[in-house]
Amino acid sequence: MSESGLGRVETQLVVLFDGDDELVLESGARLTHVEVAYETYGTLDADGANAVYVCHALTGDAHAAGHHGDPARRGWWDNLIGPGRPLDTDRFFVVCANVLGGCRGTTGPASPDPATGEPYGLRFPQLAVGDLVQVHRALVRRLGIGRLLGAIGGSLGGMQVLQWALDHPGELAGGLVVAASARLSPQNIAFSAVAREAIMRDPDFAGGDYYGNARRPDHGLALARMIGHITYLSEESMRARFGRRIQDAAAPRRGFEVDFEVESYLRYQGESFVERFDANTYLYLTRAMDYFDPFGDAVATARKLAAMDTRFLVLSFDSDWRFSTEHAREIVRALEGGRVAVSFRELSAPHGHDSFLMPVPEYHRTVAGFLERLAVEAAVAPLVAGGG
């Protein structure tokens, strides 16, 4: 049964903060109503000790695995999560939630502000990665999970894992940080800045208050996605997938319309993205990434690392130029400087930053092996015949 992955799954909604039980953000701002969309796969052990938390990246959502009715359309990390897969749902209880500020079920800038009943728009407070983590933690408590066996995430997901382990000792046995960064480079920030400019300069942006309007800033958001997408692929993978081939024609059209296959692909990425994503969420989450700098304060870092009891696996991909191996090394150096247990591996894969979403065999073996080790240490009995 492991070949076909998980079957039908459902996204659930839960109110985690409400009224007086408000969420206080790092900025001091408060949210008086926070709903979270999440999915779970597998079964939580009686002792609540077999849970693995999945943190999604910038454009992900709670639907990480299985399907919602059409078995051909599966969650974004379906190749990693399921029976016999590295996040083996025959053994582990896997949780994934749409992040705070998101647009796929969890409270974000498109949600109604309880004070006015109108969508927040840009009145939604600025978010730090640590705020996203606070909401994950509230969900973990609500689900009756004790210490997490592990938390795993790629890109912004990995940043959440890192922040979680630093801020909340005792909560994560293992942290799997994939294709992530502890501090965006100016080039990283530059790409995000241009993407945000594309959104905010779109005349349909309307200062972020476009929710009731006939037109949304689709052009700007599509451009943002196209810019981002170039940074997710490697030059090598672009050569392999598109080369300089012309789309649907024997000879170049030599006009300004889409002609090369790579143009067609990018336009499709942009146009399909606007169907499922909210421009304001793009602004909030990219800005949280820009400011992310969990090791920026040396004194606080030393204190946090001294208290940390999370064992880390840090992975990078050799073709990833968005968060290159140098970003991973920076994380590893910081953790090792605090005598935290870290396994580090640069994996070879041609897909660029997107490699973390791909079924790269060595990658999957490494994740499975690390989780196995965590499970043994946590005395969760491994299945005798499991696959993986």
Added chain:
Amino acid sequence: MSESGLGRVETQLVVLFDGDDELVLESGARLTHVEVAYETYGTLDADGANAVYVCHALTGDAHAAGHHGDPARRGWWDNLIGPGRPLDTDRFFVVCANVLGGCRGTTGPASPDPATGEPYGLRFPQLAVGDLVQVHRALVRRLGIGRLLGAIGGSLGGMQVLQWALDHPGELAGGLVVAASARLSPQNIAFSAVAREAIMRDPDFAGGDYYGNARRPDHGLALARMIGHITYLSEESMRARFGRRIQDAAAPRRGFEVDFEVESYLRYQGESFVERFDANTYLYLTRAMDYFDPFGDAVATARKLAAMDTRFLVLSFDSDWRFSTEHAREIVRALEGGRVAVSFRELSAPHGHDSFLMPVPEYHRTVAGFLERLAVEAAVAPLVAGGG
């Protein structure tokens, strides 16, 4: 006097094609009136054999050196051109013209179509790099220059030099191709495609007919420039210039406005660019680059290389990720495959693609040395005391 460079210079205008003496483009389209803006520096020898032609890059113009009245505002390649500089105006007669399709004096999409009196807009014909070269050649003839001692260009400029030498044997003794490519990668095309989308999706683009309007597609053009600019700098140079410093403030503002210095820099680049550049020209010239593939036809290439008598210097910069050294090697391999004399050098400089505009000492020495050799071979007597 060499320290201060050239003095005041003037841009000149000349009509090179008019009426029945029309310019026939590679596409078969015809232009019945072509004016060219150009500058010259130095003095043409009586035998017309000391001329060096400068081909500019995507956003360049005819004003390569000296100044137009304000000595503090100098041409884009002023560090390379002047008395005692590598393109030594005490010895060489240097010519630079705004390219066909440009927006800095030479006929382009903003020029009136003689058939209607209205600006061409997108009715301007598509251009190939070889069309740009045809106009350069007409200028060379008009100036009474025989065989050029050399033609030099960076990026799109280098592409023009390569095309010129391939198509017109006997006209260039030397070709200096800097930070260029013989064939854009899909990633290169992707960045240009997104830049064009930004322009063409701007509501003020008006299908290219914005010239008489109150608003031009400034937002789209600024975005295009910002995207391009990221690819012109290296990650290393961005770290050195900006790091993660905050602009004009002690603490981050943590909003969506410009906060990091790199954001401020990019926004300035975008906003100042629209003051001097035309969006339609950006479309035409980037598209000419996308389709450039002078070695694409093996039979034609073999024939052209067999007839070629140009000696080449091909230079790349180790931090250039727009046209990396691999692009230069591809040019070198193609030329060497045809037994063309090529010197190739990868230079070390931290400025990324923009290195070709910078006074990198080894780069300037290499250019000066190559021109010296060309001059000796062409029996132009070198000055005894020249500097450089």
